Amino acid sequence: MMPVYRAFSRRFIILSVLLGLLLSVLGGVILYKKELAVIDTDFKRDVDDKAMALERELLANLEVLFAIKSLFNSSEEVTASEFENLASSFLARHHDIQALEWAPKVTGDRRGEFEVARRATYPDFEFTERASQGRMTKAGIRDVYFPVYFVEPHKGNEAAFGFDLASNESRLSMINRSIDRDLTLATKSITLVQEVFDQKGFLIIMPVYEGEPSTVNKRQEKLQGIVLGVYRVADIFESAIKHTGAKGIRLLLKDNTGADAEELYANYSSDEALGSLQKGFSYSRSLKRIGGRQWTLVATPSQGYIAERQSLLPFLVCAFGSIFVLVGGGYIFLATEHSTMVVREAIEKSRELDETKLALEELSFTDGLTGIANRQCFDIRFEEEWLRALRDGTSLSLIMVDLDNFRLFNNTYGYIGGDQCLRDVANKLALTTNRTTDLVARYDADQFVILLPNTDEPVLLADKCRINIEKLHIPHQASSVSDYMTISLGVVSMVPTKHQSQADFIFNVEELLLQAKELGKNRVGIARDILAANRGDILKFQYSQSRSTE
Numbered sequence: 363m364m365p366v367y368r369a370f371s372r373r374f375i376i377l378s379v380l381l382g383l384l385l386s387v388l389g390g391v392i393l394y395k396k397e398l399a400v401i402d403t404d405f406k407r408d409v410d411d412k413a414m415a416l417e418r419e420l421l422a423n424l425e426v427l428f429a430i431k432s433l434f435n436s437s438e439e440v441t442a443s444e445f446e447n448l449a450s451s452f453l454a455r456h457h458d459i460q461a462l463e464w465a466p467k468v469t470g471d472r473r474g475e476f477e478v479a480r481r482a483t484y485p486d487f488e489f490t491e492r493a494s495q496g497r498m499t500k501a502g503i504r505d506v507y508f509p510v511y512f513v514e515p516h517k518g519n520e521a522a523f524g525f526d527l528a529s530n531e532s533r534l535s536m537i538n539r540s541i542d543r544d545l546t547l548a549t550k551s552i553t554l555v556q557e558v559f560d561q562k563g564f565l566i567i568m569p570v571y572e573g574e575p576s577t578v579n580k581r582q583e584k585l586q587g588i589v590l591g592v593y594r595v596a597d598i599f600e601s602a603i604k605h606t607g608a609k610g611i612r613l614l615l616k617d618n619t620g621a622d623a624e625e626l627y628a629n630y631s632s633d634e635a636l637g638s639l640q641k642g643f644s645y646s647r648s649l650k651r652i653g654g655r656q657w658t659l660v661a662t663p664s665q666g667y668i669a670e671r672q673s674l675l676p677f678l679v680c681a682f683g684s685i686f687v688l689v690g691g692g693y694i695f696l697a698t699e700h701s702t703m704v705v706r707e708a709i710e711k712s713r714e715l716d717e718t719k720l721a722l723e724e725l726s727f728t729d730g731l732t733g734i735a736n737r738q739c740f741d742i743r744f745e746e747e748w749l750r751a752l753r754d755g756t757s758l759s760l761i762m763v764d765l766d767n768f769r770l771f772n773n774t775y776g777y778i779g780g781d782q783c784l785r786d787v788a789n790k791l792a793l794t795t796n797r798t799t800d801l802v803a804r805y806d807a808d809q810f811v812i813l814l815p816n817t818d819e820p821v822l823l824a825d826k827c828r829i830n831i832e833k834l835h836i837p838h839q840a841s842s843v844s845d846y847m848t849i850s851l852g853v854v855s856m857v858p859t860k861h862q863s864q865a866d867f868i869f870n871v872e873e874l875l876l877q878a879k880e881l882g883k884n885r886v887g888i889a890r891d892i893l894a895a896n897r898g899d900i901l902k903f904q905y906s907q908s909r910s911t912e
C-alpha cells in the first residue's frame with residue numbers, strides 16, 4: 363500500500379512542479395508579448411508624430427511660397443529689394459529653406475533686356491544652363507526662358523543665379539504642367555545646382571499670373587513667372603523631426619510617386635544590421651500628398667528604443683515563478699518523504715510492539731524454571747477446554763502429577779539438583795504426551811498437570827508417564843519408594859455437565875493423587891468409574907497399585 367501511495371504522491375508532485383514551471387514560463391511569455399504590443403503602439407504613435415511634423419513643415423514652406431506669390435500678384439513690378447526683404451524675413455524663420463527664387467517668363471527676344479537689367483547690380487549676370495560635365499555655362503538660344511532672376515539668400519546660391527529652369531527637358535515639362543493647370547508642384551529628387559555635396563534636393567514651383575486666368579491658353583498667355591522654393595531633403599527632414607520627442611527611431615523617407623519608389627533620405631547608416639525583433643516593428647506611414655508627390659516614412663525602432671521600453675518583469679516572473687515552484691515542490695517532496703518515513707517507522711514500531719507483546723504473553727504463560735506452560739496458562743486452557751467439552755459433549759481428562767519425596771531430594775541433592783530434577787521430569791512428561799491439544803503445565807512446586815481433551819485412555823497415558831519418569835533413573839537415595847525419582851498421579855476423566863463444576867473436577871483429581879500417595883506413592887490414583895470403563899487395562903493399574911504395596 364505504502365509504495366503505491368508514495369509513487370502516486372511523487373507523480374503528483376512532479377506533475378504539479380511541471381505545471382507550475384509551465385505556468386511561470388507562460389506568464390513570462392504573456393507579459394513579454396504584452397510589453398511588445400505596448401511598444402508597437404507607442405512606436406506607431408511616435409512615427410505618426412514625426413510624419414505629422416514633416417507634413418506641417420512642408421505645409422509651412424508652401425505658405426511661404428504663397429506669401430511670395432501674393433507679393434507678385436499685388437504689384438505691377440516687384441523690385442529686387444522688395445523680394446529680398448520679404449524673402450529674408452521668411453528665411454530668418456525657416457532655416458530649412460535653401461533658397462527662395464523668382465524665375466520670370468522671358469521670351470527669347472527679351473533675354474538681352476533682362477540680362478542687362480540685372481547686370482546693373484551683378485555685372486557677370488547671364489542666363490545659364492548646366493553643361494554636360496555638370497559645370498554651368500551660358501544658356502543656349504530658346505523661345506522661352508525661366509531664369510532665376512531673384513534668389514535669396516544670394517550667398518551660397520550664386521550657382522543658381524541666372525540658371526534657366528527651361529534648360530532641362532523634364533523640369534520644363536513639369537513647369538508647363540504647373541502653368542497649364544495652375545498647380546503647385548514639387549519636383550522629384552534633384553541635385554541642386556548650388557549643391558556641393560551629393561545631397562538630394564527638390565523644388566516647389568508655383569506659377570504667378572496676371573489676374574486669375576481660368577483656361578490653359580489664358581494661363582500660358584498671362585503667366586508672369588514662377589515662384590520657387592529650393593530645399594534640401596535632409597534640412598527639411600531634420601528641421602521637422604528635431605522637435606519631436608521620441609529618439610532612437612530609424613527613419614527612411616521615400617518618394618512613392620509614380621511607379622518607381624525612390625529613397626530620399628535616411629537618418630541612419632544603411633549598413634547597420636537589423637534584428638528580427640526590430641524588423642517585426644517596422645512601420646510605414648504615408649504623408650499627405652503635397653505638391654503632387656506622395657512621400658512615405660518607413661520607420662524601424664533601434665535596439666535602444668526597444669530596450670528602453672522593455673522591462674525585466676517577464677523574465678522575473680518566469681525566473682521567480684520557476685524558483686518558487688521548484689523550491690515549493692522540493693519542500694513538499696521532502697515533507698512527503700519525511701511523513702512517509704515517519705509512518706513507516708510507526709508501522710515498524712507497532713510491529714515490534716506486537717512482537718514484544720507476543721513474547722511477553724508467551725513469557726507470562728511459561729514456567730521460568732522448566733520452560734513448559736505455567737499455572738496461569740493451565741487455568742486459561744482448562745477453562746476453555748471445560749467449556750468446549752461442555753458444549754460439544756466430549757470428554758475432558760486431567761492427570762495431576764506429584765514428585766515423590768521431593769523435599770528429601772532437595773535436602774539430599776540441594777535446590778540446584780532439585781531444579782534440574784524438575785526440568786528433567788517436566789521435559790519427559792511433555793515428550794510422553796503426543797497430541798498437540800494435550801497440555802503439560804507446572805501446577806505448583808513439584809506438581810504438574812496434564813490436560814487431555816477428548817482422550818479415551820487417560821489412565822494408560824498416566825501410567826506411561828509414571829514409567830517414563832522412573833526410567834529416567836534420577837538417583838534418589840532418600841526416597842522411601844525407589845532408588846530413583848518416581849511420581850504419583852491422580853487421573854479423572856468425565857464428560858462435563860452443567861451440574862458439575864471445574865473446582866470439583868480439580869478437587870477430585872487432587873483427592874485421587876492424595877490416595878496414590880497414601881497408598882504408597884509411585885502409582886496412579888484412579889476413580890472407580892474410570893476403572894470400570896478401562897477394564898481391559900486393569901492389570902497394568904494393578905501393577906501400578908501393587909508397586910506401592912511391595
Ligand SMILES: Nc1nc2c(ncn2[C@@H]2O[C@H](COP(=O)(O)OP(=O)(O)OP(=O)(O)O)[C@@H](O)[C@H]2O)c(=O)[nH]1
Nearest residue numbers: 764765766767768769770772777778780781807808
Ligand atoms: N528444587 C526446588 N524445590 C522446590 C521448588 N518448589 C518447591 N520445592 C520444594 O519441593 C518440596 C515439596 O515437597 P512436598 O510435595 O511438600 O513433599 P514431598 O517431599 O514431595 O513429599 P510427598 O509429596 O509426600 O512425596 C518442598 O521441599 C519445596 O521446598 C523448586 O522450584 N525447586
